[in-house]
Amino acid sequence: MGPGDLAGILRQLPVMHNPNVLVGITTSDDAGVYKLNETTALVQTVDFFTPIVDDPYLFGQIAAANSLSDIYAMGAMPLTALNLVAFPQGKLAGEVLLAILQGGRDKVAEAGAVIIGGHTIDDDEPKYGLAVTGITHPNKVWTNAGAQPGDALVLTKALGTGILASADRASLFPEGVAAAAASMAALNAVAAQIASDFSVHACTDITGFGLLGHVFEMAAGSNVSIVINSQALPLLPDAAEAAAMGLVPAGAYANRNYLQTVTFADSVKENIRDICFDPQTSGGLLFAVPGHQGEALAVALANAGLVDVNVIGQVTAQGEGDIYVR
């Protein structure tokens, strides 16, 4: 669902209060955090969606990497996962379901976690994802609400997966489509591991609300304003060309309509603006770290093999979630 629609509905539900809830549904964060004791907190998240690629094994990997990402975005380690499956029994061969689950299994294994169950329903369109549980120290939780003026913002994956999914449906830009698939299937584990050696003030992962939707959540949650340098954004191959020729998903326009606090410099081209709002699947982590650590974090991530890392912006001042893209 679009961010506006969802917020309107969630607002109508009374908040459940519990002193052990360290991060709940009120702050638009990636996962919930529940304090078990003085040294351990549970981190829980769930996500599932319809196939974004044709290859069922690849779809399973991407769905699992996407679900696991919320755990990494909170600075936690994944422990266990449950499969959530919808499948058109009788319409698609059982091998397709096997391949989806194999992809999920392999990605969870790569993350060092274990699948301990799941639930499957009959549905017209396949859907797959995971509920994931992780742990972290209660004092070491990364939220999206801790960014401070002067912080540098570091993004760990290239943008444009939604636009390239459109390109895939149009059988265009095969190189970019392949790069997007590889990016979506990649875990955010290494990024989180490397960043844990730095002073992470805030972290989120870039998913359905697009780069600026999640930047806005960080800015609003942290009570700051943020400047994004559009020329520093890592872009997937062909993403800019595909956006320019109108392969922009409806979700990008929905995100754009929802975000009223974004100002673009005149020089930022329309296709780059579209990419800024493009809904991402299994996108990168966005870190806010002290300004002097920004470049060092980017270099450390690049040295660990993450090729599309860059310092993409700065937290400028106290504010109410204003975003300026130059």
Add this chain to the structure above:
Amino acid sequence: MSDRVIDCRGMVCPQPVINTKRAIEAANAGRITVIVDNQVAKTNVAKFAAASGLGAAIEEQGGHYYITMMKGAEQQPAAPAAPVVADDDAGSQVYLITQNTMGHGSPELGQVLIKAFITTLLEIKPRPAALLLINSGVKLAVQGSPVIEPLQILAERGVTVLSCGTCLDYYQLQSQLAVGDITNMYTIVETISHKKTVTI
């Protein structure tokens, strides 16, 4: 010249863009109108037209959008594999024509002058890229206009002739348009912002 209408109502993106791309690639030259029924498709098809080097006029009627593109010899789509046809006579000059006479002073003289002006455009090389007609300028493009013939010849040669839809409505001439297409202020502003424009 051929007219093609691509009805993409009921389709979700990227299908309208795919169908537009196929239609433009298949057409030799002529007018291509894509009909869509949602804003996302409208915006994406307009982006595709711009990326292909085609100007697009967009009209909304009853919640449906009619996106009209002109594929001419001087407007080859920017498709990488498409062979580029050299057209030495194709120009880039845009004329924004704001009235159905030329200059201030005697209206009778003004009518003689505008007729001479449009007719002379036929002789000029390179020929103009577009004529944008606004306010009483739209009267030049409707039935009974003294310059309808030269305008039709210009259009056949690939000059884009666009009349302001609001102005046609105001003068109640929408049904009498005899040459070119209807456009809106967005397309006009976009065109004069990006192209060398002389106002008449």
